[in-house]
Amino acid sequence: MSLTDTLDVRPGEQAHLVLRRATVLDPVAGIDGVHDVVVRDGEIAELAGPGEAKTDGAEVVEAEGLHAFPAFFDPHVHLRTPGHEHKEDVETGTRSAAAGGFCGILAMANTDPPVSTAADITALREQARAGASVPVGFLATVTKEMRGEELTEMVELREAGAVGFSDDGLPIQSARIMRRALQYQRLCGGNIALHEEDPELSGDGVMHEGPVSAAVGLAGIPSVSESTMVARDAALAAYEQARIHVQHLSAAESVEIVRAAKAAGVKISAEASPHHLCLTDEEVRSLDPHRFKMNPPLRHESDRQALIAGLRDGTIECVATDHAPHQAEEKEVPYEQAAMGVTGLETAFAALHTELVMPGVIDLGLLVERMAGGAAPFGLERPSLAPGSEANVALCDLGAEWTVGEDGYESRSQNSWCAGRTLTGRVLVTVAAGQVAFRLRSFALEVAL
């Protein structure tokens, strides 16, 4: 099984590599040790003893002291095409993903116009086959034009190749429409990814409601604007025996609801973003919209701790970046006027390694597991380093320090929440669906010499 059975990528040369003496870690496959990783014919051909793999004309990468992980999978990316190619497109967005160690991503449908018809899906898949560095799948909207009023032609969309459905960017306000979509899912399949927010409660809010919003005078988005909708949709999914995926959890109450729903047997999965796992609303005191304005907002430290606990116990099975590119002029305005969203593909692993693994909050194995956890909820095979698997590898230097933004970005936009931060841990090489999707320039030079 290959990611490209369902997702699309620009066809290219199959890699033939030996990662010599790499520290290989794939907790799901039960692999933890030093091996020569042999990538051949699109597969993990062999995990040989250190220094024992035959070269056979392969490119040899001296990987002693470096880590090989199953490459990461991001189920939540905004590629901005069609309509906002000045922010991102398939080519730049997938290049950004490759630089972050991702071997596959799912693109959201809240483009301009939204991805609501089979023709939209077909056109996007063509673009991906022409220019995507890593396999990319496209979601279609749940409702026509994201108006929340009528369902899209979900069967036809699935037949055209929509991986799933989401009105992300907007919640599905009507419980009636939500229920109809869940009923219809029995016919068309495809997970439904949900941006959970009650606009009646979030109102004109721009940050988490709490002492910080009180102190800086910004209108607040209360935690209950998310959790009440998570509760509603968990109940509807239970009633209809449908499958839902809750996007970008931010509030402790929401984590608790997902945990209880899972325990009750509801088919519900959940994601958390690196910025919600690393930052709190305290950052918003700076009133910097470039790095700290997004929806859902950065919340309280107790919410962040609840997300980490959810990541640990599997309530949250995956990290998703919610990579949301915006151009400078949309962010160079006062906080309330600025566009919501931050980019995150290139920094996700490094940021979580720096902020959570290095201080001992979670261990490396858990992070590696959750970074690839976003494939399974959408019916895709989890990237694995077990021999015989499709070759999806992220080769990382866990000791490398780098300052984000110093060398620019692969993304067309620069609104990284990590801009200016020094992170430890860097992706050197990404192999996606058997192809070399990314090589860090400075590392590639060393290999050549």
Place this chain on the structure above:
Amino acid sequence: MRHLLAIEDVTREEIEAILDRAESFAEVGRRDIKKVPTLRGRTVVTLFYESSTRTSSSFELAAKRLSADLVSVKAAGSSVDKGESLKDTIATLSAYDPAAIVIRHPYAGAAQMVAGWTSAAVVNAGDGKHEHPSQALLDVYTLRRRLGSLDGVRIWIVGDVLHSRVARSNLIAFQRMGAEVTVCGPPTLIPRGIEQLGCEVEHSLDRLDEAEVVYALRLQQERMAESFVPSLREYAATFQVDTRRLNPRQLLMHPGPVNRGVELSGEAIDSPQSLIAEQVAAGLVVRMAILYELLTGAERPAPTQGDGEGTPGSPTPIGTSA
């Protein structure tokens, strides 16, 4: 001080320095010729993206009394109407090499952003619901003149705290000067978590008697439509500060403009314990002091941006050519 962006950033010592300076300007106001040459040859730009009477007129008059050249820009009727961004507007105005830009803007953090785009000193004349530091300074000035000191003084801020930048700046400034602050209003208009700023929270005027100073806030008519209060009638019945609720030794303040008969009764406004007129008078001298402190302060560093030509230095002594 390089800019005045938020009371949050200003120390008690800096507040006192500005108030002391303002006292010295009060004397200037009693002269026949109410003008000093301190800022002669320097340019002050006022840029107002929101309507204002007191703040804009007092900053403009303050600049003139300090002999600065003044450029007043109102967003309505300017290129802002044509869609120019704040950043581009600041770049345009910065071409005049202003010594100070005084800005009011409907959104939080605007003044702080402007400070990153210009070499001028930036004065926040109100940014969204965030801060209104010059108002807080003139209120502290008014109270200090009346009471000598704010140490231990119990102050109640009553009304729509949620939507008020004055409430936020004054809460911080009053506490910094040693006062004990209580905020009071209906739960719909008190921001969640505000007690973490160190104030008490009350939802009725039953214990208003404990206050030595009552600071009433404006209730905007549109709050009714948004269901923050059911009716002005009910709001007035529950939260209006009137002479029945006010005791004669309490001082009454309000940032203006007042909705007579809503947050304050007419009688209370016109009572001898009302400091509202003194607040307006204080606005002028305190804003002169703010401009003076920012533009003549010895520690003012050279601008880091801009064209470098005609960089303003220390104030021109009287009688010398610039």
